[in-house]
Amino acid sequence: xxxIIKTHTYQLMHDRSMHLMxxxxxxxxxxxxxxxxxxxxxxxxxxxxxxxxxxxxxxxxIPYLFIGYAVGTICAGDFGDKTLYIELLSGVRRVxxxxxxxxxxxxxxxxxxxxxxxxxxxxxxxxxxxxxxxTVQDFxxxxxxxxFPLLRSICAFVMLAFLLKNHYILMALGFGGMMxxxxxxxxxxxxxxxxxxxxxxxxxxxxxxxxVFSMGDEVHLVVETAIRDxxxxxxxxxxxxxxxxxxxxxxxxxxxxxxx
Amino acid sequence: xxxxxxxxxxxEMIAAAILFFIAGKAKELPNTKWRLAYLLPSVLCVLLxxxxxxxxxxxxxxxxxxxxxxxxxxxxxxxxRIVSGTLGALTVCGLLLCLLLPGYRxxxxxxxxxxxxxxxxxxYSLAEHKQIDWDSLYNEYRPRFEEATRTQDESTxxxxxxxxxxxxxxxxxxxxxxxxxxxxxYPYLREVLGSGFGLALLQDTDGNAVAVHVDPTLEIYxxxxxxIVTAWNGMTPEAAAKLSPGFDIMTYPxxxxxxxxxxxxxxxxxxxxxxxxxxxxxxxxxxxQLAATGNYYDLLADVKRQFNGNSELPNxxxxxxxxxxxxxRIREMLWDGRLxxxxxxxxxxxxxxxxxxxxxxxxxxxxxxxRGNGGxxxxxxxxxxxxxxxxxxxxxxxxxxxxSENRCYRKASxxxxxxxxxxxxxxxQILGDGRIVVLVSDSTxxxxxxxxxxxxxxxxxxxxxxxxxxxxxQPMGVVELKYGVLGFPFTLFLEEDGSVxxxxxxxxxxxxxxxxxxxFDQAAIHGIFDMxxxxxxQRAVEYLEQAVSLS
Numbered sequence: 001x002x003x004i005i006k007t008h009t010y011q012l013m014h015d016r017s018m019h020l021m022x023x024x025x026x027x028x029x030x031x032x033x034x035x036x037x038x039x040x041x042x043x044x045x046x047x048x049x050x051x052x053x054x055x056x057x058x059x060x061x062i063p064y065l066f067i068g069y070a071v072g073t074i075c076a077g078d079f080g081d082k083t084l085y086i087e088l089l090s091g092v093r094r095v096x097x098x099x100x101x102x103x104x105x106x107x108x109x110x111x112x113x114x115x116x117x118x119x120x121x122x123x124x125x126x127x128x129x130x131x132x133x134x135t136v137q138d139f140x141x142x143x144x145x146x147x148f149p150l151l152r153s154i155c156a157f158v159m160l161a162f163l164l165k166n167h168y169i170l171m172a173l174g175f176g177g178m179m180x181x182x183x184x185x186x187x188x189x190x191x192x193x194x195x196x197x198x199x200x201x202x203x204x205x206x207x208x209x210x211x212v213f214s215m216g217d218e219v220h221l222v223v224e225t226a227i228r229d230x231x232x233x234x235x236x237x238x239x240x241x242x243x244x245x246x247x248x249x250x251x252x253x254x255x256x257x258x259x260x
Numbered sequence: 261x262x263x264x265x266x267x268x269x270x271x272e273m274i275a276a277a278i279l280f281f282i283a284g285k286a287k288e289l290p291n292t293k294w295r296l297a298y299l300l301p302s303v304l305c306v307l308l309x310x311x312x313x314x315x316x317x318x319x320x321x322x323x324x325x326x327x328x329x330x331x332x333x334x335x336x337x338x339x340x341r342i343v344s345g346t347l348g349a350l351t352v353c354g355l356l357l358c359l360l361l362p363g364y365r366x367x368x369x370x371x372x373x374x375x376x377x378x379x380x381x382x383x384y385s386l387a388e389h390k391q392i393d394w395d396s397l398y399n400e401y402r403p404r405f406e407e408a409t410r411t412q413d414e415s416t417x418x419x420x421x422x423x424x425x426x427x428x429x430x431x432x433x434x435x436x437x438x439x440x441x442x443x444x445x446y447p448y449l450r451e452v453l454g455s456g457f458g459l460a461l462l463q464d465t466d467g468n469a470v471a472v473h474v475d476p477t478l479e480i481y482x483x484x485x486x487x488i489v490t491a492w493n494g495m496t497p498e499a500a501a502k503l504s505p506g507f508d509i510m511t512y513p514x515x516x517x518x519x520x521x522x523x524x525x526x527x528x529x530x531x532x533x534x535x536x537x538x539x540x541x542x543x544x545x546x547x548x549q550l551a552a553t554g555n556y557y558d559l560l561a562d563v564k565r566q567f568n569g570n571s572e573l574p575n576x577x578x579x580x581x582x583x584x585x586x587x588x589r590i591r592e593m594l595w596d597g598r599l600x601x602x603x604x605x606x607x608x609x610x611x612x613x614x615x616x617x618x619x620x621x622x623x624x625x626x627x628x629x630x631r632g633n634g635g636x637x638x639x640x641x642x643x644x645x646x647x648x649x650x651x652x653x654x655x656x657x658x659x660x661x662x663x664s665e666n667r668c669y670r671k672a673s674x675x676x677x678x679x680x681x682x683x684x685x686x687x688x689q690i691l692g693d694g695r696i697v698v699l700v701s702d703s704t705x706x707x708x709x710x711x712x713x714x715x716x717x718x719x720x721x722x723x724x725x726x727x728x729x730x731x732x733x734q735p736m737g738v739v740e741l742k743y744g745v746l747g748f749p750f751t752l753f754l755e756e757d758g759s760v761x762x763x764x765x766x767x768x769x770x771x772x773x774x775x776x777x778x779x780f781d782q783a784a785i786h787g788i789f790d791m792x793x794x795x796x797x798q799r800a801v802e803y804l805e806q807a808v809s810l811s
Contacts, residue, residue, distance in 0.1 A: 132664055163296070190313035195306065210383055210737060212751045214659040215638070215683045222383075222667055249299075252333050257292050 004092065004100025008074055012108055018073065022112055025066040026119050032059055033120025034127060047131025048124040052139055053223065056205030057182040059120045060146055063113035064153065064181065068174010070112065071157040072167030074105040079165040098251050102158045109154045114147065134207075138225040145232050146204045148239035149197035153177070155246035156197070162254045193231050194238025203231060261358060262365055264312035268305065269355050272321055275301045276348035279328060283340035298331030298340070301347055315365055317357040324350030366409070369417040372741045373405035376421070379739045385660075385669065385752040386430060386734060391766035397427055417743065418448050423508040429764060430513055430748065431705045431732030437744040449557050452505040453525075456556030457534045460563045461489055461497055461523035465779040469497035469523040471538070472789050473563045481548040482540045485789040486782045490545060491537035492526050501526040513731035513764030517702040520727045520780070528556035567726070568631040568701050569794040576607075578614055582801045585625040586618050590644070593636030593707035604643035611647055615690055624694040625804045627797065628715070631699050631725075635706025638735075642685050645714035648696055649687030654717050656683045656710065657761050660752035669752050676758030687718060695807055696721045697800040700774070705730035709762050713772050724776040724800055726784070731770030733762035776803065 078084040185202030193203035208224035286294035305325040324347035331340045358364050381394045404420035421435035458475030471487040492500040504525035512518040537547045573589040581587045595607050659680035660669035670678040698715050709729045715721045734749035753761045762771040778799045787795040
């Protein structure tokens with residue numbers, strides 16, 4: 001399995017299209033931060049806080065575009081040219097094959113997702129300043145917790161890769177995931193936060209806000225940064241359990257699967 | 261049962277049957293794809309729970325779906341039939357639990373209360389001004405929401421919210437259950453106030469509980485409009501009023517108004533009969549038994565209508581009330597029923613034109629009738645005040661200074677609030693030497709109180725009424741709860757000296773004083789409730805005529 005991991009890591013380091021795709025998504029993410037109006041108005045200038053309040057779901061879902069591509073290429077790319085079957089014939093166990101590819105895909109996609117989700121925050125902070133509605137620590141807490149649902153999604157993509165065996169479909173699913181996660185998150189507003197990764201992300205991005213205003217046009221937005229008891233633990237626990245389940249299912253699906 | 265739960269149970273039952281069948285079929289037609297079918301119950305379960313939310317009683321169904329997924333791993337017919345059967349059995353268990361165990365998809369009114377109360381505690385901008393004791397309110401009202409959750413009674417929940425809002429003595433503190441208008445208190449109060457006995461009680465100028473809006477059939481007992489009632493069901497009228505379920509809901513920010521309506525709920529106490537003690541024509545106490553008749557809330561609404569002049573004139577309409585005076589009726593602070601008007605220039609132009617015509621007809625005084633005006637858009641109040649106020653500058657209101665760090669309005673060292681932006685309006689004195697009387701009642705509130713206050717700053721204006729304005733003017737914010745919408749002020753507008761604008765404080769003192777308090781005496785009661793007169797309007801006309809003769 002170590003050999004598979006090393007092989008794929010080496011392959012990743014030299015995969016120009018993968019680098020290009022990563023840069024493209026990072027650029028897209030940066031552009032979202034730079035050109036977004038957040039919830040700003042003429043009286044309330046844009047800041048990182050504003051951007052986070054208005055675009056949480058957007059920038060937390062952009063990584064799906066890359067995850068679909070990366071996981072598809074790493075886990076399902078070798079189905080197309082039958083390389084994977086040669087590996088099997090050379091005596092590699094199926095579970096090693098799944099885990100070897102899966103671990104590389106998960107670690108690589110996860111690290112890239114971290115960069116992609118942080119990019120717009122860094123861009124808006126440098127361009128417009130942080131803002132006053134909440135502290136960096138408040139944001140970091142929610143962001144770190146929301147990486148767990150992202151990990152869960154990556155594992156789900158790994159499972160889908162071994163189920164569908166087609167990296168093009170994975171890429172399409174990544175694009176679809178980016179486009180539809182927000183809608184699903186809103187549609188499933190009644191669901192427990194930990195049930196799905198989209199409900200977790202939406203819940204973590206829901207800041208309770210209220211306003212006080214002046215008799216003129218001045219508005220002071222007050223943001224409640226506290227997260228309800230149990231949300232953090234349930235999201236982390238739910239995500240880890242689901243991630244493990246997806247990996248087990250990946251192995252189960254690939255185990256004894258037809259090779260045609 | 262919830263539609264999605266029904267779909268889930270039906271779908272899982274069908275899935276269990278299909279998977280049971282597939283177990284054998286997969287043996288006959290070997291294909292690894294059959295395995296994927298065993299994931300179907302889990303996918304269905306997650307999707308439907310995501311849509312409808314988790315119900316603990318459906319947990320066996322979820323467990324069944326997870327067990328069924330094991331069919332993906334072990335491909336023997338026996339094992340797959342066992343997991344399919346288990347799914348079916350657990351789904352039936354889930355169905356039975358939903359049907360037989362009480363508390364299926366219960367509404368958690370208590371959680372809603374905790375959310376709403378926390379928001380109130382943190383955001384209510386007048387909490388300090390009114391010296392609200394949050395802990396005591398929490399301890400008093402929490403059991404009512406516990407009861408609402410236990411009994412699953414929406415009415416108990418709504419009445420508890422209305423009671424809690426009532427305890428803040430703020431007309432801008434409201435609660436509406438989902439799908440109902442803001443005036444929700446009406447249907448609920450109508451229900452809980454129950455039957456009346458053909459009369460209502462108000463406090464007259466001497467502090468007596470006097471009968472008003474008396475049903476003519478009570479004449480046989482010697483009870484008529486103006487009769488002094490000394491006891492109700494053997495209790496003092498005030499003690500009886502405290503037994504009313506509406507007592508904590510119908511509250512007043514202004515102590516004068518609270519006193520005026522001290523006995524307002526008394527005559528609704530009793531079920532089939534009420535024992536009423538009153539003073540007869542000779543001043544002797546008599547006790548009679550009255551039978552219940554009609555809805556008490558409707559009767560109270562009629563009393564308020566008559567008390568407010570019973571005018572059916574449309575908003576911003578004129579009516580000549582004497583040879584030299586006309587009345588401008590402003591029913592609401594909305595022009596064309598809109599809250600988003602940016603420019604009140606056309607409205608002012610129309611009023612200028614109207615006044616010009618009236619002046620050509622010999623009208624030089626104006627009565628502005630704001631009774632029953634529940635407010636609307638503050639800029640409209642400013643626009644009207646600018647027309648009528650004497651020439652000069654008037655401070656309409658000042659902003660409080662918001663402290664973002666501490667999430668509260670900043671205070672100066674002397675304990676008053678720090679004053680931010682000042683908002684000025686300029687009087688046009690359109691009536692020249694003409695005088696203005698503003699008629700108000702306790703139903704004059706919110707933006708109408710801004711107008712009353714602004715007009716009151718002019719020397720040519722007299723504010724007149726039986727009782728003062730409500731005393732609630734801070735703009736309202738809303739908190740959306742799961743089962744309703746809670747509204748209360750988040751923002752704070754101030755006087756120039758840093759005191760709170762208009763709203764009643766802990767002692768029930770509001771920022772608007774009457775210039776002329778018309779006595780609510782036997783003459784007024786007789787005029788309003790026997791003759792159907794607009795007694796206050798008549799006094800206003802007399803007042804203006806006296807002013808003319810004195811000048």
